[in-house]
Every structure is written in structure tokens, then in C-alpha cells.
Amino acid sequence: MLSIEQLKHLFPDWETGLYEAVLEHAELKEAYAGEILLKKGQNIKSAMLVVEGTIKLYQEDEDGGEYFMYHLNPGEACAVTLVCNYHHEQSQVLAKAITDIKFLAIPVTYMEKWLNEFKSWHYFVIKTYRSRYEELLKTIHEVAFKNMDERLEFYIKKQVDQFGVTVKLTHQEIANDLNTSREVISRLLKKMEHNGWIKMNRNAFDWIKKQN
Amino acid sequence: MLSIEQLKHLFPDWETGLYEAVLEHAELKEAYAGEILLKKGQNIKSAMLVVEGTIKLYQEDEDGGEYFMYHLNPGEACAVTLVCNYHHEQSQVLAKAITDIKFLAIPVTYMEKWLNEFKSWHYFVIKTYRSRYEELLKTIHEVAFKNMDERLEFYIKKQVDQFGVTVKLTHQEIANDLNTSREVISRLLKKMEHNGWIKMNRNAFDWIKKQN
DNA sequence: ATTAAATTGTGATATTTATCACACCACCCA
DNA sequence: TGGGTGGTGTGATAAATATCACAATTTAAT
Structure with missing residues (x-):
């Protein structure tokens, strides 16, 4: 005890x-x-x-x-x-x-x-x-109120608050949590990568977006 | 007092x-x-x-x-x-x-x-x-989890529980409450009418769907 | 090292919902 | 009685998301 x-x-x-x-x-x-x-x-x-x-x-x-x-x-x-x-x-x-x-x-x-x-x-x-x-x-x-891109960002921020900037989740796991499909998450993450918000790795990525 | x-x-x-x-x-x-x-x-x-x-x-x-x-x-x-x-x-x-x-x-x-x-x-x-x-x-x-048709049904049922089977709301008001557009609600209500779930009037309709 | 499994990338297409445009109708009221 | 006004119907189109198919890549397992 x-x-x-x-x-x-x-x-x-x-x-x-x-x-x-x-x-x-x-x-x-x-x-x-x-x-x-x-x-x-x-x-x-x-x-x-x-x-x-x-x-x-x-x-x-x-x-x-x-x-x-x-x-x-x-x-x-x-x-x-x-x-x-x-x-x-x-x-x-x-x-x-x-x-x-x-x-x-x-x-x-x-x-x-x-x-x-x-x-x-x-x-x-x-x-x-x-x-x-x-x-x-x-x-x-x-x-x-939000589209999937914003909901994904909100979701990632909750992860970051919990576990730090390295998000150790597969696209499939994120898709499950947001009740959408893996393809949608993959494409949105790719877009975030292009925008310089994340740095992708296998089974994980880093949140590097500057606030504001 | x-x-x-x-x-x-x-x-x-x-x-x-x-x-x-x-x-x-x-x-x-x-x-x-x-x-x-x-x-x-x-x-x-x-x-x-x-x-x-x-x-x-x-x-x-x-x-x-x-x-x-x-x-x-x-x-x-x-x-x-x-x-x-x-x-x-x-x-x-x-x-x-x-x-x-x-x-x-x-x-x-x-x-x-x-x-x-x-x-x-x-x-x-x-x-x-x-x-x-x-x-x-x-x-x-x-x-x-639900599409707009099911959300509309859920919404109407809440109205019916509150105020009885005659729902006195315009399509626009319902659309506002569900954060969608009037056209979407109009079309879905029309479909419900075809299915015999509601009886439409101006500015109101009756919920007549039998349960089960 | 080679196969098997899991993860990711991406095109094509279908479905759902949003948006725009406009017609029609009922009702109020000056 | 003839406009307004607000409510509704509906087509056309755009945007967002879901679904299917399959390739490519990495990791794990034997």
C-alpha cells in the first residue's frame, strides 16, 4: 500500500x-x-x-x-x-x-x-x-466547429503537454483517437511537415511549430 | 420573492x-x-x-x-x-x-x-x-460519430421531450443549433417527411415516427 | 540475410456537407 | 391589393472527408 x-x-x-x-x-x-x-x-x-x-x-x-x-x-x-x-x-x-x-x-x-x-x-x-x-x-x-487539420493540431498540442515535443504515435493511432482514417492523418501531417510545424520520423515526430 | x-x-x-x-x-x-x-x-x-x-x-x-x-x-x-x-x-x-x-x-x-x-x-x-x-x-x-441525419433526429427528439411532438422551429433555427446550413436541414427534413417520420407545416412540423 | 509484418505515401473515387443562386410561396400590412 | 419579408425547395458546384487500392519503406523475426 x-x-x-x-x-x-x-x-x-x-x-x-x-x-x-x-x-x-x-x-x-x-x-x-x-x-x-x-x-x-x-x-x-x-x-x-x-x-x-x-x-x-x-x-x-x-x-x-x-x-x-x-x-x-x-x-x-x-x-x-x-x-x-x-x-x-x-x-x-x-x-x-x-x-x-x-x-x-x-x-x-x-x-x-x-x-x-x-x-x-x-x-x-x-x-x-x-x-x-x-x-x-x-x-x-x-x-x-473545427476541420480535421485544426483538430489534429489541437490533439498534438495535448500530446505535447503530456509527453513533450516528441510525439510517439503512429498515424493509425492518431486516426483512431480522432475517429478518422489513417490516410487523412498521413496527408495532414505531411502538410504540417511542409509548413515546418513538425519534423517527421518513423513511429514518431517532433512538434517544432513556434507559437504565434 | x-x-x-x-x-x-x-x-x-x-x-x-x-x-x-x-x-x-x-x-x-x-x-x-x-x-x-x-x-x-x-x-x-x-x-x-x-x-x-x-x-x-x-x-x-x-x-x-x-x-x-x-x-x-x-x-x-x-x-x-x-x-x-x-x-x-x-x-x-x-x-x-x-x-x-x-x-x-x-x-x-x-x-x-x-x-x-x-x-x-x-x-x-x-x-x-x-x-x-x-x-x-x-x-x-x-x-x-454521427452524420447530420442522425444528429438531426437526436436533436428533434430532445425538442420533443421538452415541448411535445410539435416542433415549432424554422429550418434556419435548427441549422444554427447544429452548426450547419439551412439547406442541409431542409433537405434532410424533406427526406424524413418522405419516410413518414414527420408531418410538415409552415414554421413547424410534427414528429410522428413510431419507435422501433 | 530473407521473409513477414507494420508503417507510411499517394492516386483515384465516392460520399457527405457547405456554399451559391435563385425560384416559389405564404403571410403581414400599408 | 400589391409589395415586402421571411420561410422553404432545389439545382449546381465546391470543399472536406472517407474509402479503396496498392506501392514503397522500415522494422522485426527466424
Whole structure:
């Protein structure tokens, strides 16, 4: 299990009692890069708080499509699984580990109990919802108003914020995340290369566009 | 102002003290159908709780585009304006009254105070975020995966749930809400008419598609 | 080293949506 | 009663994206 110091570092705004409750009742789980942690329609039995690594959240279509929404990093929680006061909730999203990860799984029963006991848990839940709500708004803005070239740029910038200027993704992976086809991404990346925005390599490229 | 009975009817899960606090510190405001209540980039100075009428929430583009996300009805709150713990927040959305409305405006300072004082306020905020978060997920699902014909059907169904089977909107208004052009909507509605899904009138049409 | 698999490049074509142009119709109202 | 005005219908065309086909290249595997 984690030490209380590690918890404090990840979740600095919590009360002492909450750290203790988490240590007592949450399970520390692990998953490998590439594992699917949650699928659309799956029942939610525990909340996920990221301890180590990165999770990607997707909207998932009935027939195989995916649309990338946002990353979850250590100290953040998956809003979808914070089903306080709701029972038998089904997941509306797809969650994938994209690095090896560790996360805390908190059974739904405690999530509700803690709402009554810990003010800092209450704040944490609200903060989580608010920040994810804002991410979704950005996603809608992109997909509703922008053409693929701009959406690709937005997508790459999110990658760069997460992992640095070298984007280690194949064209196919990017196409999947944006729910388009590999050819479209290849052609758009080629155009970006011509414009001097990226420097291409195999299985990766560098984002070198100057801002402004 | 409202009576405490009216408040109880709108917000049945609140504590007595919260009703009193709202009566004391919230302002009851009115607006006419068509008025814009909140614009993208505008500073948020108070939360909006709907008392009467219906508000439409949009994602707003820099150059005039709109994308309809969801309706807010009496007893519901605008998640964007519930900026507990956040200061100087700017609105990411556009909110329009589409009927004459009444709403309670709660200054940000009290929203934060009440988080400490009233458990039911805390729950209300979380519930609001959760339900709006789910609406946004549905919106992303439509716009990311569906073609315009399916998005139009989804849109019409939301209208029907709100106002009944007679949809009193011009093709232009629908086109604006879906960020497309009037011609596209006209042609798709014509197709729906041929399929026997709708019965067209001037400035309105009836949704008569049988489910399944 | 040679084959197999994965990745990328690119033309051709189809589909979807956007845009332009203009006709027609219903309704209001001076 | 005869224009306006706003709403709708529809063809032609352009632009964006999807799909298909296949070549070329790099990496991985035996």
C-alpha cells in the first residue's frame, strides 16, 4: 500500500481522516500500458484515483469508434467513476492505461459514506467534476466547429503537454483517437511537415511549430 | 420573492436552513424569451437556478457559430455558473432564455459559504455537475460519430421531450443549433417527411415516427 | 540475410456537407 | 391589393472527408 506521505503528495488538500480512510478501504491496483480499465456499458463498482502513470479517456461508439477526450494524471480522479449517490451506474466512457499505471480503487459504498464524513472529499469530487466538465467543453468545441487539420493540431498540442515535443504515435493511432482514417492523418501531417510545424520520423515526430 | 413552499417544490432535497439562506441572499430575476443570459468569456458573478421557463445551453464559437448542448428546466442549475471555489471564472458557454423565464441568482460568495454550511447544497452541486457531464458526453457522442441525419433526429427528439411532438422551429433555427446550413436541414427534413417520420407545416412540423 | 509484418505515401473515387443562386410561396400590412 | 419579408425547395458546384487500392519503406523475426 501507499504511505500517508505519498497520499499527501498526490492529494495535498485532503483531511487527515480521509488519508486514513483511503489507506484502510481503498485497494491499490496496477495495470499495464494498453490495458482497458473501463468499457462503455460496464458497471461501475469503484472509483479510480490515479497514483502513477497516465490514463486516456474516450467516448466510445457502438461500432468500434473511439474519440479521445482527455488524459488523467496522478492526483486526478476519473469523474465517470465518482458515482456518489448513484447506484448501478453504467460507464459512458472508455478508459485505457497508456503507460503502466497504479491507481486507487475506492468502493462505491465508501465514496458515499465519505461525502458525509469528509469535507475535503466533497471538494475533491466537485473539483474533479468541474475540471472534467471543462475538458469536455473543449472537446465539443473542437469537434463541432473545427476541420480535421485544426483538430489534429489541437490533439498534438495535448500530446505535447503530456509527453513533450516528441510525439510517439503512429498515424493509425492518431486516426483512431480522432475517429478518422489513417490516410487523412498521413496527408495532414505531411502538410504540417511542409509548413515546418513538425519534423517527421518513423513511429514518431517532433512538434517544432513556434507559437504565434 | 418566492415562498418557501415554491422553493421546496423546486428543490425538494434541500435543508430548511438552505431554503432560508436562498430566500435571504438570492435575487429573483426575470428575462424574456430570446434574451442571452451568459456569453462566452463573460465573468461569472452569480449562479443561475431555473425557477420558471427553459434555458438553452450552447457551445459558442469565436466566429458566430453555436452548437446546442442541452436544456435547463425549473429545479435545475447551470453547472457553468456553479463556480464554487473558483474566482474570476469566465463562461465557456452561451446561455439563452427560449421562453420567458425566472431564475434565482446566487452570488458566488454565498455559493462557497453554503458548501461549508449545508450538506444538501453540496449534494445539489455534485448532482448538477454529474447530470450536465452526462449530457455533454451524449453531445460528444453525436457530433463525433454521427452524420447530420442522425444528429438531426437526436436533436428533434430532445425538442420533443421538452415541448411535445410539435416542433415549432424554422429550418434556419435548427441549422444554427447544429452548426450547419439551412439547406442541409431542409433537405434532410424533406427526406424524413418522405419516410413518414414527420408531418410538415409552415414554421413547424410534427414528429410522428413510431419507435422501433 | 530473407521473409513477414507494420508503417507510411499517394492516386483515384465516392460520399457527405457547405456554399451559391435563385425560384416559389405564404403571410403581414400599408 | 400589391409589395415586402421571411420561410422553404432545389439545382449546381465546391470543399472536406472517407474509402479503396496498392506501392514503397522500415522494422522485426527466424
